[in-house]
Amino acid sequence: MDTPILMPNLGNEIDEAQIDEWFKTEGDMVTEGEQIVLITTPKVTMEIEAPATGILKKILVPADELAAVGTTLGIIET
Amino acid sequence: MPKEIHIDPKTFKVRSALNAPPIPIHAYDENIEAERARYGDEGLLQILRDMMIIREFETILASLKAKGAYCGIEFNYKGPAHLSIGQEAAAVGAAASLEPHDHIFGSHRSHGEFIAKGLSAIRKLPDDAMRLIMESHERGALLRTVETSLQGPKGIETAENFLLLGLLAEIFMRSTGFNRGMGGSMHAFFPPFGTYPNNAIVGASAGIATGAALRKKLAGASGITVANAGDGSTGCGPVWEAMNFAAMAQFDTLWADAFKGGLPVLFFFNNNFYAMGGQTIGETMGWDRLSRIGLAVNQQAIHAETVDGTNPLAVADAVARKRELLVQGRGPALLDVECYRSSGHSTTDINSYRTKDEMQAWEQHDPIILFSNRLQEAGIVTAGQVAELREQTTDRMRSITAIAVDPALTPPVDIHADPTLIGKLMFSNTNIELPSQEVSLLKPVDAVSRVRQDAKKSRYGFAEDGAKLSPMRAITLRDALFETVLHHMTHDDSLVAYGEECREWGGAFGVYRGLAEILPHDRLFNSPISEAAIVATAVGFALEGGRALVELMYGDFLGRAGDEVFNQMAKWQSMSGGQLKVPVVLRCSIGSKYGAQHSQDWTALCAHIPGLKVVYPATPYDAKGLLASALSGNDPVVFFESQRLYDTVEQFRNEGVPTGYYQLPIGEPDCKRAGEDVTILTVGPSLYSALAAAEELESTFGISAEVIDARSLVPFNYEPVLASIRKTGRIVLVSEASERGSFLMTLAANITRFGYETLHAAPRVIGSPNWIVPGAEMESTYFPQKDDILDVITSELFPGQRSNRRSIRDWDDRELARLGL
Structure with a gap:
């Protein structure tokens, strides 16, 4: 089953954020709750945790790109 | 920036008990022969003489207030006279153990401290330095008056007369006074002797002396600072905030080796048992001995001690020991110096709050009588010599008073000749030139991810097709502020930035995000939630020669720093007669969405108080340029920012926000x-x-x-x-x-x-x-x-x-x- 990694809702007035760094590469094992990607909003830098345990099958938004709230950033295959 | 201090639940679940060090009470062990060896007989006599000078100096004021005359010299002195008669041993004892580059900050009852520290500095400063100081003050006007109008031997006596006349002239608010007549009795000071602002707000010197100590630490300057206050000030929140600020654990846990250790500030409480009319022991405070409050501050109880403040040698001994700790980086320290004010709080005080019995009992402990008896018992001086010394002191004070009251010799401030004279002292309107060299950083600026991200953003808020860009795609007001702060912090190492959440969090609204990656703790640190201490220490830091960028997370928190913003930050430039500068920029964000206590625009409060520049930009271009002017100017600025505008992109200037550094003049719509x-x-x-x-x-x-x-x-x-x-x-x-x-x-x-x-x-x-x-x-x-x-x-x-x-x-x-x- 595929579990999407979503850009979370980061506050009332924030529509998009930047992907700073993926801590994993495609094919890596990830554990639910593990920090997997670093993002920056206009105000803060924060890590997003893996929503499931499995293999990082696909990175859809690479580092340095912007993504809107709700965008699928990557896929974990469980 | 990773978190450096781990909070382990296991540690905090262990049953145990806290231990506290004992607080010494009267640790001083008198040995007059040892003191003779230490000070010499002449030195001990000097201590007696200094106490007599202070006593007689304050007697001038008491007499002028009570009778309109002193020794036959009539004068209607209209100002205040908060006298410390009975407390002279505390002032003289402390000064005996302080060096000229130790800086004291006092209270409304600080004539004694001023004179004692001045006399001590005069004896310790080289002759040529002393001469230069006297020639520089008011282009030598006070010195000329001393030299032409006061007879007597030259040298040290001239310098002492300079000190006493300069202070009396200031108390009379005359133009040749040490603050050019802008300070007066409660605020007189003279930095060249190490006497910094005396403060009419109870306990206000605590935070200012703490900030000055921070500057001494960061600048690698020698010496300590002393916060003189009364026992009543232990009821003031800002005093507690200051003691905690000075004792923050981060100096030891997080700061670089060169800056380790608490701040070199001595909290010196002249404990005369009365907070004006309320009794601290037994009535208005919970402590039984003032020194007990040290236990609340840190594990060392900030080296608190109770000292016999009627004995100058006991005080000198304690101050010398505390000073030693402070210069070793083991500060702060606290002394509870018990003494008794035999005069009233002010000259209208009829002592309704204390009994005759009590006052008579303390008469036996008058520091001058006690010390004079001690010296006589040791065969250092005779009763006749003491009487002669007293007479000489009175003669000298009579001569000084005659000059101070004479408008020809000690001219009043001539407001009629220049009606905006005081107005011109409110702002210096001067600024520094920023060095072009970058200061040393933890890593290069380009390695900061925010800097790299911002470099990719558009400088203008609209795309070519006219669409407004999101705050992730164009430079925002937040980014614009960051760029100026970054430039100043990386080019001016006298500038320090702090406030709540300023470091890893980057300030509650992310303006400083990324700065912690390149700036060490001694340039950028998290302060406690102590708004009063944040502003007061910034003022002290600036008075001591540094520059401070501090923030109150919300403008609504100005109330927590009311005195510090409205009486301290705003007023020391003018109250020093323009001799001091207060380059402090106070950032205050104005909230939105948070309701009554987090969203109010209080700009009018700041604009109402003379002495503050007040700025409130609304665009990224203006914010960047105006903050640059604020940070390079030498005047205090309250810099308001709207939280609703932090994500605002530049919408007015087609060329966008310049990438380079620039300034925009403050005051131009x-x-x-x-x-x-x-x-x-x-x-x-x-x-x-x-x-x-x-x-x-x-x-x-x-x-x-x-x-x-x-x-x-x-x-x-x-x-x-x-x-x-x-x-x-x-x-x-x-x-x-x-x-x-x-x-x-x-x-x-x-x-x-x-x-x-x-x-x-x-x-x-x-x-x-x-x-x-x-x-x-x-x-x-x-x-x-x-x-x-x-x-x-x-x-x-x-x-x-x-x-x-x-x-x-x-x-x-x-x-x-x-x-x-």
């Missing part, structure tokens, strides 16, 4: 939209409501509005606004401050006066109503909106428009005023 029929002058985020209103006025009503952004409140150049109303004849002023007492009311009144002949209608102020800021969903009913502005302009200024009202503000302002609203 800026036209953001040209128009012909009506002027809208805005402060802060109201700019954007006004612009929206202007667009609709144009399209729907054919009314052309000119929009001017005030950008600064103090100073304020009226000319651009007056030029605009000469064209339009009408003006609406808009800000988010509550209308009653808003700074817009001052602007409106002055615009009416300066531009009366060109106005077709009275200026109209639109602010927030005089009630609390409501929650997020109700804010549009509170802060002036586009429709509120449209209604006023179409119905009041252009009644021919006959438009329907749109906003909810259909209320009767006079009726609301009658109801207190």
Whole structure:
């Protein structure tokens, strides 16, 4: 089953954020709750945790790109 | 920046008990022979003499206040006289163990400390340095008076007379006084002798001396600072904030080796048992001995001790031991110096709060009598010599008083000759040149991810197709502030930045995000939630020669730092007669969405207090340039920022926000939209409501509005606004401050006066109503909106428009005023 990694809702007035760094590469094992990607909003830098345990099958938004709230950033295959 | 201190639950679940070190009470073991060896007989006599000088000096004031004369010299002294008669041993004992480069900060009862420290410095400073100091003060005017009018041997005696006459002249608020007559009895000081501001606000020196100690530490300067205060000040929150600030654990846990250890500040409490009329022991405080409060501060109980303040040698011994700890980086320290004020709190005090018995019992402990007896018992001096010394002191004071009261020799401040003389002292209007060299950093600026991200952003807020860019794609007001802070922090190592959450968090609103990656803790640190200490230490840091950028997370927290902003930051430049500078920039964000205690615009409070420059930019370009001016200027600035505007991109300047460093002058309103029929002058985020209103006025009503952004409140150049109303004849002023007492009311009144002949209608102020800021969903009913502005302009200024009202503000302002609203 595929579990999407979503850009979370980061506050009332924030529509998009930047992907700073993926801590994993495609094919890596990830554990639910593990920090997997670093993002920056206009105000803060924060890590997003893996929503499931499995293999990082696909990175859809690479580092340095912007993504809107709700965008699928990557896929974990469980 | 990773978190460095781990909070392990296991550690905090262990049953145990806290241990506290014992607090020594009267640890001093008197041995007169050892003291003779240490000071020499001449040195011990000097201590007696210094106490007598202080006693007689204060007797001048007591006598002038009570009888209008001293030793036959008549003078009507109108100012205050908070005397320390009975407390001289504390002042002289402390000064004996201080060096000229140790800096004391005092209270409203500090004549004794001033004189004692001055006399000590005079004896310790080299002759040529002393001469230069005297020749520099008021271009030698005071020195010439001393040399021509006071007979006697030259050398040290001249310097002492310079000290005593300079102080008395200052107490009389004369032009040759140490503060050019701008300080007076409660605020006299003279930095060349290491006497820094004496403060009429109880306990206020605690935070200022702490900030000065921080500067000494960071600048690698030698010496310590001393916060002189009374026992009553232990009831003041800012004193506790200062003690904690000085003892923050981070100095040891997080700061680099060169800066380890608590701050070199000695909290010196002249404990005379009375906080004016309330008794600290047994009545107004919980402590039994003042030194007990040290236990609340840190594991070392900040080396607190209770000392016999009637014995100068006991005080000198304690101060010498504490000073040693402080210079080793083991500060701060606290001394509870018990002494008794035999004079009243002031000259109108009839001692109704204490008994004759008690006063008589303490007469036996008068420090001058005790010490004189001690010296006589040791065979150092005879009773006759003591009497002679007393007589000489009185003679000298009589001569000094005669000169001080003589307007020809000690001229009054001539306000009539220059009516704005005091006004000219409020701001220095000077600035520093930023060094072009970068200071050393933890890593290169380009390695900061934020810097790299921002470099990719557009400098202008609109795309080529006219679409507005998101704050992730264009430089925002937040980024613009960051760029100026980054530039100053990386080019000026005398500048320190701190406040709550300033480091890893980057400030609660992310303005400093990324700075912690390149700046060590001694440049940027998290402060405790101590607004009073944040501002007071910044003032002390600046008075000691540094520059401070501090922030109060919300402007609403100004109340927590009220004295520090309104009495300290604002006033020391002018109260020093222009001799001191206070380069402090205080950032305050104004909230939104958070309701009554986190969203109010208090700019008017700051603009009301003389001595503060007040800035409130609304665009990224203005924010970047105005903060640069604030940080390079030498005057205190309160810099307001709207949280609603942090994500605002540049919308006015087609070239965008320059990438390089630039300054914009503080005090110049800026036209953001040209128009012909009506002027809208805005402060802060109201700019954007006004612009929206202007667009609709144009399209729907054919009314052309000119929009001017005030950008600064103090100073304020009226000319651009007056030029605009000469064209339009009408003006609406808009800000988010509550209308009653808003700074817009001052602007409106002055615009009416300066531009009366060109106005077709009275200026109209639109602010927030005089009630609390409501929650997020109700804010549009509170802060002036586009429709509120449209209604006023179409119905009041252009009644021919006959438009329907749109906003909810259909209320009767006079009726609301009658109801207190």
